[in-house]
Amino acid sequence: MGTVQSEIKFSEEKLKKVQEIISRYPEGRQKSALLPILHLAQREFDGWLSVPVMDYVASLLNIKPIEVYEVATFYTMFNLKPVGKCLIEFCRTGPCMHNRADQIIEYTEKKLGIKVGETTPDNKFSLKAVECLGACGYAPMAQIGKFYYEHLTEEKMDKIIARLGQDFNPDNKYEI
Ligand code: FES
Secondary structure, eight states: OSOOOOOOOOOOHHHHHHHHTTTTTTTOOOGGGGHHHHHHHHHHTTTSOHHHHHHHHHHHOOOOOHHHHHHHOTTSOOOSSSOSSSSEEEEHHHHHHTTTTEEEEEHHHHHTTTOTEEEOOOOSEEEEEEESOGGGGOOOOOEETTEEEOOOOOOHHHHHHHHHHHHOOOOOOOOO
16 A cells, blocks of 8 residues: 555456446446445555546446545545555444543554554554444454454554554454
8 A cells, every 4th residue: 555556447357356346236227336346446556545546436337426426435434545554443433432442542643643534654554533333342443454453452552553563464363
């Protein structure tokens, strides 16, 4: 992941995947494939959706760019600006807040020297606040890469930052 989006075009392999996703929906309803294709695009193009990437997705689905912007700006799981290699998405909804989410977030902000919405200068970490991720019973929690990290404490955040700052892979679940 990074800040440079070079050529905005899926590989042949990814284009096949796009066609496969579109084929799941009835003729004329290709817009229904928008969410999975946006996820694919975000993953492929440096972890975020720039306007040219969203325009490219619109062209693949044969829909208007505004239809893509509307969806991409609505859901917090889409990043509309560059993010660091390891994106920590803290839940900031009621049950997590009742279980010290705000203190954990503040602690992490201080530790990394950035605020929510920002990226560290070495591009290793970004912080984001999102709405309920459906793991309220394990509050406070955060999503990092594909996985949830639950019952967060200051000590756990220290371990997460130390471990994931080394060689973060979003497909890995790290034991903390
Ligand atoms: S309130 Fe945080 S996961 Fe639901």
